[in-house]
Amino acid sequence: MPIDPSVAIGADLGARTFSWTESDVLLYHLAIGAGSRSGDNLSPAALRYTLDDAALQVLPSFGVVAPTFHETDPPPLDLPGCDINLAQVVHGAQSISVSGALPTSGTATVRTTITDVWDKGKAAVIWQEGVATAGSDGSGEELWRTRSSIFVRGEGGWGGDRGSATAVDVPERDADHVSSYAVTPQQALLYRLCGDRNPLHADPGFAKAAGFPAPILHGLCSYGIVLRELTDGLLGGDATQVGGFTGRFAGVVFPGETIRVSGWREGGSIIASAAIDGGERDGSPVLADCVLSLA
Template sequence: MPLDFEALSSWEFEDIRQTLTEKDTILYALGLGFGEDPTDERELAFVYEDGLKAVPSMAVTLGYPGFWLRNPKTGVNWQKVLHGEQWLDIYKPLPVKGNIIGRTRIDFISDKGEGKGAVIYQSREIIDADSGEKLARVAMSAFCRGDGGFGGENSPGPDPAGLPNRAPDHVCDLETLLRQALIYRLSGDYNPLHADPDVAQSVGFDRPILHGLATYGLAARALLKSLLDYDAARLVGLDVRFSAPVYPGETVRFEIWEEAGEARFRASVPERGVVVLNNGAARFA
């Protein structure tokens, strides 16, 4: 069954209503390794209810519609879907608790051609259900490797952020735990690829990989640590291109370049010599 362009283009998402609790906010931060040093008061603020702050990248988990491309009606070969890019704009600091609405839509679908795959671009508004205020906009691309050539337009996506041709201003190494994916998945992404060794091996990985959005959250942690003195309210935008997976237990190295009111960055795993996040861009208030 080929990708159903008409069905996907007009796919109707129900609003996702979520009750966010302080426990959810703390669990998300723990899934990114915050609190590694429990005596560091700056990181403790993200994992302790007294004066709790939300990690800005938590927006990507709010109002999440689930892995909807696994629905057979899409016609998508879901086993070959990769997370391509992630974009985030934050309009006001995220609450640590409250009632949230996630409103998802398909923006467009690009046909790269037979044997070259297709890219689905989708976005989600994160809304405070009590006030009606928009908190953030989350957008992503899904690269469907097995679904090109359905006769659609080859529409280009947003241009990736360029990286400066000079040495980085900051280098930040963050260690991940062997059980990191098992913690992070409790924030809502239960894809067995990140927990079940048999599933991981069936799609070509030696063992379960870390969620791409967990690596993305590590970028937020690295930026807060390196540039913002953990002032969460200052991080208002975060965009990346995913280029390779991280295995739990690996160290992720962030190279960061300071720009006027923003930063550019990439992330790699030194022991494998592979870039895992590329063309990163962060915007600051």
């Protein structure tokens, strides 16, 4: 069968050493909408994302893309025990936890393993975990940990473990923060320069063959937008207050649409959700089960 859990689960995907610069951080922040509002070019708070001076900070979601930031080919899917193609795959969920403020430049090594393969009947879910440590040999301090899943349409049905998921309930009260971000028509074309050249987000023909009427925004772009909106709206724009961020990709975003972000303070964390704001798809979910943990 295309996916063999006995081979995939526990597979060590090896170590990868990578480096990043302040320019990479700036590009990432611009790609997730930083600096896009009127007056941001003059705002000290907004410039913490977009100006390479002593105040430059790094939004923790950058750690998710940093290892592959300089890739120019579509993401490979040569996972042990998994014979799948790119047109079958969408991002399922993503989380990152950081050990402290991320440096604006550096070198690190990430080691990744496949931890779970779930059988959803008409689809399969493949989970990976990565640990990034400072230094070219991975001997430095831990910088961040990631956990992510991909949803593989058309697979599953072998009678395997269906897995489990814990829904995050949104509080039954008015949100402490609500904001909207208008996704630009070229947003996906800009974000793909952050290392994800999947043609699903840029090539209309590929998107149509995959079942979409047009290219869709990268899930991780929506993920970064939501985290940035929450950080700005509830943490005073201070990225160092973010200890981690988790979200499940609940729906697609087409460039040109608007994302509405809602957040609720709950103890030592922020519960959040994101949906399409306005238009024919008003209210369609974008990101669900979102939790921003505080540092």
